[in-house]
Amino acid sequence: MKPKDTEAEILKAAEQEFMLRGFDGAKTASIARAAGVTHAMLHYYFRTKEQLFERILTDKMNLMGRSVLTAFGNPGLPLLERLKDGISRHFDFLVENPDLPRFIINEVFSRPERYEIMRKGVSRIIDKLMQNVQQELDSMAAQDEIVPVDVRMLMLDVVSLNIFPFITYPMIKPLLGDIAADRERFFEQRKAENIEVIMRRIKK
């Protein structure tokens, strides 16, 4: 196994282990085993569990932060289409990364300082995006085509609706019966529901 492979294998295994068990629940020995390398190698490449974790968490936080930007940062569409498209893209991102939000929410909760470091990176661009969408909302509201609304509240509606079903799926599935039985179909329906909710939120 070439050097790059070893490092990559450890990272891959660490990602899985940390996402599944969190920092406290994860064991460096398990990561090494899953990566197919001896335990000592993990420390050779990353020195400490903490540093290995930091690498994973930073990656994941950036991924999560950018997901909103890439989803909604699609200019050239009329506002309502842009929103629908954004919700849909953001939702699809979550289908591909269902465990991401829960992981981040948790680790940020127990290590707020980590969040601060990376926040500044996305914060500025998110602000830009928000301002841009707010302008479009305002101009449409001025023309009486939608109701006036604060973009921050609206976006929080969106991410709440989009993310929540993913972080609670194991809990809600048994409560929802047949509509949640087929996971893929259920999330398809949720995506449509979320778009519907947001459209109704702003339409006259």
Place this chain on the structure above:
Amino acid sequence: MKPKDTEAEILKAAEQEFMLRGFDGAKTASIARAAGVTHAMLHYYFRTKEQLFERILTDKMNLMGRSVLTAFGNPGLPLLERLKDGISRHFDFLVENPDLPRFIINEVFSRPERYEIMRKGVSRIIDKLMQNVQQELDSMAAQDEIVPVDVRMLMLDVVSLNIFPFITYPMIKPLLGDIAADRERFFEQRKAENIEVIMRRIKK
């Protein structure tokens, strides 16, 4: 300190420690210290960390499960009022228990079997409630006073909107700027927003 006090002190300290750090992050020594008793007492009263945790988790799961029931189980009101009242009560419950959902979501994720045991208890009553609300929704829809809607989707909208801001507050606060600066005021606004969203979701 009387016996009952010791047990109660340990439970109180355990609740705090487990809610803050989760099962893996919690240390029995910290719990004992916070409770003001020697470490051995914890094992004298609860034998194992696992059993102490089980006691806390069961309590919290029941609390969470019943919160939806007591919030929406208010008959005698017209449907729309009942929904508004339910959203509001459920939201107020979260204001009093802001860390509860994150805790449960996490521990259920890492121990799905625990959830199964207690689920059966609330499941039946939740089903009843849902069926009841669905009937009212159907009859209002038949009279063309609201749009037709699946109660399960609607309730998922409600809990998504209500719970999400609480589990992500540390993350969203810096992104939202001034509207989130004053925590109490922010949540007051969110409650109003959530009611607005749901009303708009079903109104003609």
Place this chain on the structure above:
DNA sequence: ATTATCTATAGATCTATAGATAATGC
């Protein structure tokens, strides 16, 4: 020469219990 890997183990941390002692309730 330098980089990567392995074995073996030190050292820290944490849960749990043994065994002695004090407090409590018949």
Place this chain on the structure above:
DNA sequence: ATTATCTATAGATCTATAGATAATGC
């Protein structure tokens, strides 16, 4: 007599490193 508490420590688990050996790239 029984129940509650304390001190001390066993035993398990986990992170991290030392030191030897093998592989790699000039």
